[in-house]
Amino acid sequence: MAFDSLSQKLQNVFKNLRSKGRLTEDDVKAALKEVKMALLEADVNFKVVKQFTKAVQERAIGSDVMNGLNPGQMVIKIVNEEMVKLMGSETTEIALRPGQQITVIMMVGLQGAGKTTTTAKIAGKLKQKGKKPLLAACDVYRPAAIEQLKINGEKQEVEVFSMGDKNKPVNIAKAAVEHAAKNGNQVVILDTAGRLHVDEDMMDELIEIKENVDVAQTILVVDAMTGQDAVNVAGTFDEKIGIDGVVLTKLDGDTRGGAALSIRAVTGKPILYVGMGEKLSDLEQFYPDRMASRILGMGDVLTLIEKAQSEIDIDEEKAKDMQQRLKKADFTFDDYLLSMEQMKKMGGLGNILGMLPGLGGGKMPDIDEGEAEKNMARTTAIIYSMTKKERSNPSLLNPSRKHRIAKGAGVDISEVNRLVKQFEQAKKMMKQMPGLMGGRGRGGKMG
Ligand code: GDP
Numbered sequence: 001m002a003f004d005s006l007s008q009k010l011q012n013v014f015k016n017l018r019s020k021g022r023l024t025e026d027d028v029k030a031a032l033k034e035v036k037m038a039l040l041e042a043d044v045n046f047k048v049v050k051q052f053t054k055a056v057q058e059r060a061i062g063s064d065v066m067n068g069l070n071p072g073q074m075v076i077k078i079v080n081e082e083m084v085k086l087m088g089s090e091t092t093e094i095a096l097r098p099g100q101q102i103t104v105i106m107m108v109g110l111q112g113a114g115k116t117t118t119t120a121k122i123a124g125k126l127k128q129k130g131k132k133p134l135l136a137a138c139d140v141y142r143p144a145a146i147e148q149l150k151i152n153g154e155k156q157e158v159e160v161f162s163m164g165d166k167n168k169p170v171n172i173a174k175a176a177v178e179h180a181a182k183n184g185n186q187v188v189i190l191d192t193a194g195r196l197h198v199d200e201d202m203m204d205e206l207i208e209i210k211e212n213v214d215v216a217q218t219i220l221v222v223d224a225m226t227g228q229d230a231v232n233v234a235g236t237f238d239e240k241i242g243i244d245g246v247v248l249t250k251l252d253g254d255t256r257g258g259a260a261l262s263i264r265a266v267t268g269k270p271i272l273y274v275g276m277g278e279k280l281s282d283l284e285q286f287y288p289d290r291m292a293s294r295i296l297g298m299g300d301v302l303t304l305i306e307k308a309q310s311e312i313d314i315d316e317e318k319a320k321d322m323q324q325r326l327k328k329a330d331f332t333f334d335d336y337l338l339s340m341e342q343m344k345k346m347g348g349l350g351n352i353l354g355m356l357p358g359l360g361g362g363k364m365p366d367i368d369e370g371e372a373e374k375n376m377a378r379t380t381a382i383i384y385s386m387t388k389k390e391r392s393n394p395s396l397l398n399p400s401r402k403h404r405i406a407k408g409a410g411v412d413i414s415e416v417n418r419l420v421k422q423f424e425q426a427k428k429m430m431k432q433m434p435g436l437m438g439g440r441g442r443g444g445k446m447g
Pocket residue numbers: 109110111112113114115116117118194249250251252253274275276277278282
């Protein structure tokens with residue numbers, strides 16, 4: 001998958017940050033140096049990398065640490081936000097003209113970028129929106145291109161307009177629009193000819209079409225695997241003929257991801273779709289926010305962080321109190337109750353697990369959420385059956401007290417025993433990992 005290596009490197013940087021309770025300015029700078037290296041290795045445009053790390057650094061060093069987030073998480077949040085910004089923030093759709101007006105879309109790009117395939121893929125998306133698109137075969141230099149478009153059109157069940165290879169592309173385009181008007185097609189997609197490299201003849205031909213046909217959207221198709229070349233090609237096309245958006249193909253084979261991260265920032269033009277395979281269904285709408293969390297390898301962990309923030313704020317006092325005791329390792333059953341309550345407020349165990357990287361998307365074969373929640377309810381009942389003294393001093397729990405508690409909670413004594421054992425284990429674990437729970441820089445400045 002794209003971004004694997006970048007993702008891995010960034011996650012390592014973040015892991016180091018997270019393991020620190022407080023961050024100094026130097027910690028942030030050192031981490032960002034690694035982020036910079038990782039982005040450059042992913043073939044992100046040099047200027048973009050510089051601007052990006054500068055923006056992150058300014059925010060990370062200048063900002064207060066938010067409630068509920070430790071400094072490491074705060075840096076991740078900023079990196080994520082800046083990355084979303086880099087890719088354009090909003091999802092951009094192909095702009096179609098309203099009603100029955102014909103929208104002419106001109107597909108442009110170098111040979112082999114995936115133009116013909118993408119033309120058919122987009123036709124499929126438009127059909128899903130209830131449109132009746134017409135594909136026009138304007139690549140007259142490669143007879144195979146016309147044939148390929150026809151085959152793909154047939155697969156998508158959309159009409160392909162062709163006049164063979166003896167006519168000028170501009171005339172084919174004009175005739176296609178006339179045909180569409182008679183035939184009730186609201187969208188005409190022109191599949192134009194590419195060359196191996198940017199050349200004058202190709203540009204002139206595209207300019208001629210634009211001057212003679214009312215082109216509403218010019219969409220450039222570039223191959224993600226060509227990295228910064230794709231970005232340069234986008235810049236040149238935009239300068240010479242003007243483009244409205246980009247489709248980035250072969251992202252499924254691109255292990256670096258530099259083009260995806262640079263195109264918007266360098267050209268100012270949005271990525272509309274990404275090609276994720278050779279099949280005609282392998283075209284995905286481009287969501288900058290989802291792409292960023294994919295790159296950061298965090299599933300929807302940011303949503304989780306946001307939730308934690310808002311929930312923890314409510315119980316700030318209680319939580320502070322609990323932390324104090326955690327640090328001293330005198331964690332009690334009352335704290336246990338409190339943490340379960342907070343978990344419930346955050347949407348339950350299943351919800352939290354679903355948002356964790358690697359566990360999202362229904363990949364939780366070993367965890368039965370319903371069962372886990374039932375267990376939580378029984379645990380709560382057991383703790384409520386303890387006296388106040390027992391809750392704050394679990395060492396009081398002798399067999400006769402346990403018996404009484406089991407009866408009160410309506411469970412078997414073995415469950416009480418198990419809970420007490422788990423509780424002791426959790427306590428031990430927390431003692432061994434002060435970094436895990438301590439050191440949240442609530443409201444404090446970094447450094
Ligand atoms: P054109 O010359 O720009 O019209 O390019 P084509 O549409 O003929 O595509 C060139 C090759 O790239 C074909 O083998 C396509 O199947 C392949 N291709 C196009 N898009 C993608 C994609 O998103 N992923 C992958 N893996 N292959 C693609």
